[in-house]
Amino acid sequence: xxxxxxxxxxxxxxxxxxxxxxxxxxxxxxxxxxxxxxxxxxxxxxxxxxxxxxxxxxxxxxxxxxxxxxxxxxxxxxxxxxxxxxxxxxxxxxxxxxxxxxxxxxxxxxxxxxxxxxxxxxxxxxxxxxxxxxxxxxxxxxxxxxxxxxxxxxxxxxxxxxxxxxxxxxxxxxxxxxxxxxxxxxxxxxxxxxxxxxxxxxxxxxxxxxxxxxxxxxxxxxxxxxxxxxxxxxxxxxxxxxxxxxxxxxxxxxxxxxxxxxxxxxxxxxxxxxxxxxxxxxxxxxxxxxxxxxxxxxxxxxxxxxxxxxxxxxxxxxxxxxxxxxxxxxxxxxxxxxxxxxxxxxxxxxxxxxxxxxxxxxxxxxxxxxxxxxxxxxxxx
Amino acid sequence: xxxxxxxxxxxxxxxxxxxxxxxxxxxxxxxxxxxxxxxxxxxxxxxxxxxxxxxxxxxxxxxxxxxxxxxxxxxxxxxxxxxxxxxxxxxxxxxxxxxxxxxxxxxxxxxxxxxxxxxxxxxxxxxxxxxxxxxxxxxxxxxxxxxxxxxxxxxxxxxxxxxxxxxxxxxxxxxxxxxxxxxxxxxxxxxxxxxxxxxxxxxxxxxxxxxxxxx
Amino acid sequence: xxxxxxxxxxxxxxxxxxxxxxxxxxxxxxxxxxxxxxxxxxxxxxxxxxxxxxxxxxxxxxxxxxxxxxxxxxxxxxxxxxxxxxxxxxxxxxxxxxxxxxxxxxxxxxxxxxxxxxxxxxxxxxxxxxxxxxxxxxxxxxxxxxxxxxxxxxxxxxxxxxxxxxxxxxxxxxxxxxxxxxxxxxxxxxxxxxxxxxxxxxxxxxxxxxxxxxxxxxxxxxxxxxxxxxxxxxxxxxxxxxxxxxxxxxxxxxxxxxxxxxx
Numbered sequence: 086x087x088x089x090x091x092x093x094x095x096x097x098x099x100x101x102x103x104x105x106x107x108x109x110x111x112x113x114x115x116x117x118x119x120x121x122x123x124x125x126x127x128x129x130x131x132x133x134x135x136x137x138x139x140x141x142x143x144x145x146x147x148x149x150x151x152x153x154x155x156x157x158x159x160x161x162x163x164x165x166x167x168x169x170x171x172x173x174x175x176x177x178x179x180x181x182x183x184x185x186x187x188x189x190x191x192x193x194x195x196x197x198x199x200x201x202x203x204x205x206x207x208x209x210x211x212x213x214x215x216x217x218x219x220x221x222x223x224x225x226x227x228x229x230x231x232x233x234x235x236x237x238x239x240x241x242x243x244x245x246x247x248x249x250x251x252x253x254x255x256x257x258x259x260x261x262x263x264x265x266x267x268x269x270x271x272x273x274x275x276x277x278x279x280x281x282x283x284x285x286x287x288x289x290x291x292x293x294x295x296x297x298x299x300x301x302x303x304x305x306x307x308x309x310x311x312x313x314x315x316x317x318x319x320x321x322x323x324x325x326x327x328x329x330x331x332x333x334x335x336x337x338x339x340x341x342x343x344x345x346x347x348x349x350x351x352x353x354x355x356x357x358x359x360x361x362x363x364x365x366x367x368x369x370x371x372x373x374x375x376x377x378x379x380x381x382x383x384x385x386x387x388x389x390x391x392x393x394x395x396x397x398x399x400x401x402x403x404x405x406x407x408x409x410x411x412x413x414x415x416x417x418x419x420x421x422x423x424x425x426x427x428x429x430x431x432x433x434x435x436x437x438x439x440x441x442x443x444x445x446x447x448x449x450x451x452x453x454x455x456x457x458x459x460x461x462x463x464x465x466x
Numbered sequence: 467x468x469x470x471x472x473x474x475x476x477x478x479x480x481x482x483x484x485x486x487x488x489x490x491x492x493x494x495x496x497x498x499x500x501x502x503x504x505x506x507x508x509x510x511x512x513x514x515x516x517x518x519x520x521x522x523x524x525x526x527x528x529x530x531x532x533x534x535x536x537x538x539x540x541x542x543x544x545x546x547x548x549x550x551x552x553x554x555x556x557x558x559x560x561x562x563x564x565x566x567x568x569x570x571x572x573x574x575x576x577x578x579x580x581x582x583x584x585x586x587x588x589x590x591x592x593x594x595x596x597x598x599x600x601x602x603x604x605x606x607x608x609x610x611x612x613x614x615x616x617x618x619x620x621x622x623x624x625x626x627x628x629x630x631x632x633x634x635x636x637x638x639x640x641x642x643x644x645x646x647x648x649x650x651x652x653x654x655x656x657x658x659x660x661x662x663x664x665x666x667x668x669x670x671x672x673x674x675x676x677x678x679x680x681x
Numbered sequence: 682x683x684x685x686x687x688x689x690x691x692x693x694x695x696x697x698x699x700x701x702x703x704x705x706x707x708x709x710x711x712x713x714x715x716x717x718x719x720x721x722x723x724x725x726x727x728x729x730x731x732x733x734x735x736x737x738x739x740x741x742x743x744x745x746x747x748x749x750x751x752x753x754x755x756x757x758x759x760x761x762x763x764x765x766x767x768x769x770x771x772x773x774x775x776x777x778x779x780x781x782x783x784x785x786x787x788x789x790x791x792x793x794x795x796x797x798x799x800x801x802x803x804x805x806x807x808x809x810x811x812x813x814x815x816x817x818x819x820x821x822x823x824x825x826x827x828x829x830x831x832x833x834x835x836x837x838x839x840x841x842x843x844x845x846x847x848x849x850x851x852x853x854x855x856x857x858x859x860x861x862x863x864x865x866x867x868x869x870x871x872x873x874x875x876x877x878x879x880x881x882x883x884x885x886x887x888x889x890x891x892x893x894x895x896x897x898x899x900x901x902x903x904x905x906x907x908x909x910x911x912x913x914x915x916x917x918x919x920x921x922x923x924x925x926x927x928x929x930x931x932x933x934x935x936x937x938x939x940x941x942x943x944x
Contacts, residue, residue, distance in 0.1 A: 144582055169584030179579030183597045183676035192593075193583050226678030242583075252582070525715060528929045529922040530885030536902040536918035540911045612794040619797030620889075623906070630797065637803045637892055646807040653800030660795025 091121040091282030092155035092249040099140055099150035101133075109148070110136045112306035118299075121280040125297035127287055127330070133307035134286050138252050141284060142171045154250060169193055172251040172281075177259045178239025180227040186212070186238050187223040193246045211241040216271065233264040240272070244279075251283045257292070269295055273417060277440060290330050294319070294342045302327050315342040320459070339459045345423045345437050346416030348455040350445025353434070355380050358388070358404035365403050366396035378410070378436060378443065379403060385442040387413060390434075413438045414447060420459075423452050472647035480632070484655050487628035491618050491663070494550055495611050498557035503603075506565030507591065516566050520559075527559035531617040535624050549618070549626030556617055557610045564606025568599030601675050608667040615660045619652065629655045709937070712930040716923050723919045732912045739904055739913045745920070751896035752924065755815070755887040759822035760880050763830050766823075767879075768872070771834025772860070783835060790832035798825050798886045806893040818887070818895035826882045833875025837868035866941040873939060877932025884925045898924070 094117070101111040111133045118124045126134040139145040141152060143164045152159040159167055173179075180189050187208045194204045209219040215237040227235055236256060243251055257265045269292065276283065287293055293300045294315045301312045304326055311323035319339045322328040331338065354377040356365050365377055370393065379389035391407030399406060412430045414423050416439035427435060427449045437444045473480060509515035526534070534556060538548030572595050580594045596603075622630030632652030639645040732740060774782060802821040809817050841864050849859035865872075891899030898921045905914025 142582060144578065165584045165586045167584070168582055171582075173579065173582030175575055175579055175582070177575075179575055179582075181576060181579070181594060181598075182678045184678065192585075196584060196589070226676075228678060521711065525712075525926065528881055528925050530888050530925050532885065532888040532899060532902060533918040533921040533925075536905070536914050537922075539906065540915055609794070612791065615795040616797040619799050630799070633797065633800045633803050636807065640803075640806060640893075641810060646804065649800060649803040649807055653797055653804060656797050656800065657792065657795060660792050664792060664795075 090249065090280040093120045093153075094118040094141065094250065094282060094284070095151070095153040095156075096137075096141075097151040097153070099137070099152065100148050101136055101140060101145060102148040109306055111140060111147075112308060113150070114307050114309065116301065116309060116312060118282060118284060120282055122298040123276060123283040123285055123296055125285045125287060125293040125300045126303055127290055127293040127300055128303035128307075130288060132303045132305055134288075134303050135254055137303070137307045138254060138284055138286050141250075142168045142173060142252055144168075169196060169246065170248045170250075172243030172245075172248045174239045174243045174251065174253040174256045176255050177232065178227070178235040178237075178242070178256075180235055180238055180242070182227050185224050185226055186217075186230070189227070189238060190242045190245050192242065197246055207245060211244055212238075214244075214275065215241045217241075231264075232260040233268060236260060236264075236268055237271070240275070244281075249282060251281045253283060253285045255287055256285075258287075265292075272296065277417065290332065291338070294338055302330060316347070316459075340421040340424075340456060341419045343420045343455070343459060344416060345414055345418050345420065345447060345452075346439055346444060348420070348447075348451065350437055350447060351434070351451055353378050353446050355443065356391075356403055357382060359402045362391075362396050362399035362401055362403045362406060365391065366393060366399065369393045369396070376434060377403075378446075379407070380443055387436040387438065387443045410436060415439070416444055420452055420456055423447060424449075424456070427452060467644060467647065469647050469650055472644060473651060476651075480629075480651060480655065483627070483629045483631055483652075484659065487615075487618060487630075487656065488659055488663075490546075490549065490553065490621065490626070490628055491611060491614050491659075494553035494618075495557050495561075495607060495614055497550075497554045498561050498610060499607055501554070502558055502561030502565055502606075505562055506569060510566045510569040516570065520563050520566060523559040523562045526555050531556060531620055532623075535620050539624055544625040546626055548624050549621035549628075552624075553614050553618055553621065557614045560606045560610040560613065561603075562606075564602050564609075565599070568602030568606075569595055571602065572598045597676060598679070601671065601679060604667065604671055604674070608664070611663050611667070612660055615656055615663065619656060629659075709930070709933060712926055712933070716926050716930070719919055719923050719926075723916060727912055727916060730912045732910075735908070736910050736912050739901065739910065740916060745898075745901075745916075748896060748898050748900055749920065749924070751815075752884070752887050752898045752921070755818055755822065755890055755895065755897055756880065756883040756928070759819050759826070759883050759887070760876075762819065762823045763827050763879055763883070764876060767827055767830035768834050771831050772838065772865075774831075775835050775838040783839070786828075786835065787832055790828040793828040796825070799889050799892070801825050802886075802889055802893060814890070814893050814895040817893060818890035818897075822883050822886050822890075825886055826879050829882065830875055830879045833878065834868075834872055837871035837875065838864055840871065841867045870936065870940045873932075873936045877929065877936060880932055881925055881929050884921070884928050888921050 096114050096116050096118075099111060099114045100109050102109040114137060126138060128134045136145055140147045141154075141159070143152075143159065146164075147160070154167075154171075180186075181192075184192075187205075190208045190211055191204050194207060199207070208223060212219040212222060217234060217237055222230070222234070222238075227238070230238065236259075239256065243253075257268050260268065273296065285293075285296055287296075297315055299313065300315055300318055302310045302318065302323075304310050311318055311327050316339060318327060319331060319342060322331055354365070354368055354372060354374060356368075356377050356379055358379050358381070369375065369377055375393050377391050378387050379391060380386065381388050387410045389404060389407045389409055391403055395406050396403070412426070412432050413436050414426055416437050418426070427447070434446050434448055436446055467475075505519050506516075509519045529537075531552070534552045535548065538552045542548040542551060576594055576598060577590055580590045585593065618626075618628050619630035619633055621628055622634045629652045632648045632655070636645045636647070636649030636652065639648065727740065738744070773779060774786060798821075801824060802818065805817050805821045805824075806814070809820075845863055845867065846859055849863040850856070854862065887897050888899035888902065890897045891903050898917050901913050901917025901920070905911065905917060
């Protein structure tokens with residue numbers, strides 16, 4: 086797959102005024118959306134969040150102001166061309182009921198005049214990517230799919246021409262809570278691979294907290310009340326408007342947004358599978374530690390644990406000793422999830438991986454300490 | 467002479483009149499479809515224009531067919547032209563109304579999605595709006611055809627073509643031999659044609675409506 | 682998405698309230714304006730055409746008024762008969778037990794639209810040579826428009842939300858009471874539109890009664906064509922058109938003011 090990551094988007098003094106209305110729908114918005122991040126616009130209905138999003142692909146033409154996508158002025162381009170390179174997902178996927186799943190996904194590639202083979206290959210690739218078996222689903226019509234499946238096809242369709250930017254307008258608004266949670270998880274793991282720049286509109290603050298790398302809380306006229314990482318907003322809400330939006334359990338939500346990768350991890354000796362056992366033993370003794378992690382040479386994946394006692398009189402490559410790593414925690418996991426995982430497993434130490442690469446270790450103690458700190462901070466604010 | 471004898475003895479003429487009737491109705495509905503679609507496409511996004519188009523067509527439609535044919539004579543004389551003009555005007559209302567209802571009834575989210583993917587106005591119309599509105603439009607065409615079929619019988623009175631000739635020749639022979647046979651032949655012929663066209667529309671509907679739209 | 686079902690769309694085409702019924706009151710003024718304009722244009726046009734003597738005889742007010750009276754009575758009598766038959770039968774056919782025949786009736790009514798009214802008139806005139814032309818015409822008109830009227834009644838009742846009927850029965854109303862207080866009022870808009878369609882249809886078909894000597898304004902058209910008197914022909918056509926538009930307008934008024942409030 087071609088690997089186009091995201092690009093930066095700059096909104097400068099963006100204003101949308103409708104004729105006959107006193108107040109602008111979007112009033113002088115300036116913000117930077119970092120490349121490869123998911124930025125969630127959250128706000129009450131009428132706050133202009135959807136309007137602001139639609140200004141980016143010019144479904145709504147701004148009255149004044151600038152939109153820079155990867156430094157290029159979006160208003161200088163032809164609107165249709167611009168949109169063909171920005172993915173767009175709406176509620177229930179916005180699938181065309183008269184086209185098959187494959188035809189829906191192929192729309193933009195066809196407009197861009199890709200050749201047939203390339204389109205067919207791309208459709209299969211995308212369906213597989215969103216977890217739908219191409220042979221089963223490609224020729225189905227939207228009405229033959231469940232809500233969650235339709236939404237997945239909607240995402241696949243938006244990704245068809247591999248656009249660097251994705252706009253998502255309350256995409257999971259029409260599905261049940263369980264499916265929604267699943268779709269959110271899938272979006273996050275897709276994003277792990279793709280690193281697109283995603284602008285995501287929702288009125289559900291919990292969704293914003295879960296999905297967003299950054300959240301922009303918008304009030305009337307799309308005024309940015311606070312634009313920060315979820316943890317920051319939860320810990321230090323800018324004002325009562327934001328506090329009202331967060332709701333009651335800000336501290337508990339904090340557990341659900343702080344990711345394992347964001348806390349201070351424990352460190353351990355990491356060694357190559359072919360390292361000499363005696364040498365590893367010596368190194369452990371020097372550091373006065375008991376455990377070392379053996380990393381897969383090419384992928385940096387944690388594969389084995391070895392301990393000092395075991396290596397006492399050993400010789401030869403270290404991969405012949407210890408036991409396999411069977412529990413890992415993703416750096417994307419929230420503290421809440423990490424806590425649960427640690428309580429469930431027997432292991433005292435669990436390696437943390439980000440995109441399968443070793444990042445560090447957590448213990449029950451580390452996580453509990455981090456949680457305590459967060460609680461403290463939440464209480465103060 | 468029995469009805470059956472009448473039909474067999476005049477088979478060639480009847481077949482010709484039937485063909486003429488069908489061809490006239492088909493051409494008038496085709497013309498009305500082209501005009502109706504054009505009017506609908508030009509007006510469905512502007513409510514007052516759409517109302518004006520539907521309103522005008524419904525005034526024309528309210529004018530009784532016989533009067534409409536009558537009004538064509540001073541303009542076009544007798545024959546094929548006044549028949550075709552009157553029938554086409556008459557066929558407009560169901561088509562314009564259903565085209566506008568169909569196009570305006572397309573879920574705005576569909577249009578939003580299409581625009582958001584970078585389709586221009588023409589693409590949105592051709593690939594999204596018309597296919598989605600098609601079942602409704604086709605129903606309009608079908609209703610229009612049924613109405614035109616019966617009205618076309620009056621064309622014979624202004625010396626137009628078709629099975630109306632049989633009915634009027636029955637009228638002319640009122641009380642004489644074969645009056646009933648002629649009137650029956652014309653009337654039944656037109657009803658059979660209507661059935662045939664209706665069946666054709668069901669088939670066309672099947673063939674041209676996306677499987678994804680069928681319930 | 683919300684593409685309406687085929688049946689509903691056919692309703693939209695044939696019997697749904699037209700813009701004049703559902704739109705602003707402004708719409709209700711358009712039709713009278715058109716009628717008045719047509720009347721003035723007709724008057725001025727006839728004057729300008731300087732009709733000859735025989736044409737003048739056909740245009741004489743008393744003669745025209747007599748034809749107009751015949752035309753209205755043809756349309757009125759047949760409409761009363763049609764409604765007297767179609768509404769009770771339509772109600773009966775939309776009761777639970779008879780619902781099976783509904784599609785058949787609707788299908789026949791659909792094809793019936795394709796039947797030529799003139800054919801029905803001529804056939805009846807041939808079959809009933811001794812009957813008074815007026816009543817032959819009434820019979821033909823009634824036969825011709827009973828199917829659409831029946832269909833409109835049934836469609837009107839069918840589109841009433843079954844949940845409301847159930848609710849009616851659920852709070853202990855009898856079937857008859859439910860029909861009278863729930864179903865008919867809710868079906869009223871479409872039924873009124875159907876009645877309006879019937880009236881307009883009968884005004885139109887009544888123009889053909891002239892062919893069998895039953896009178897009506899159609900006589901002016903027939904005479905105009907036969908004698909090549911365009912003035913008479915146009916006068917007849919315009920008068921019929923004005924009459925139809927006028928009836929349609931009255932129907933629109935009725936639809937607007939007779940429909941139960943809140944529906």
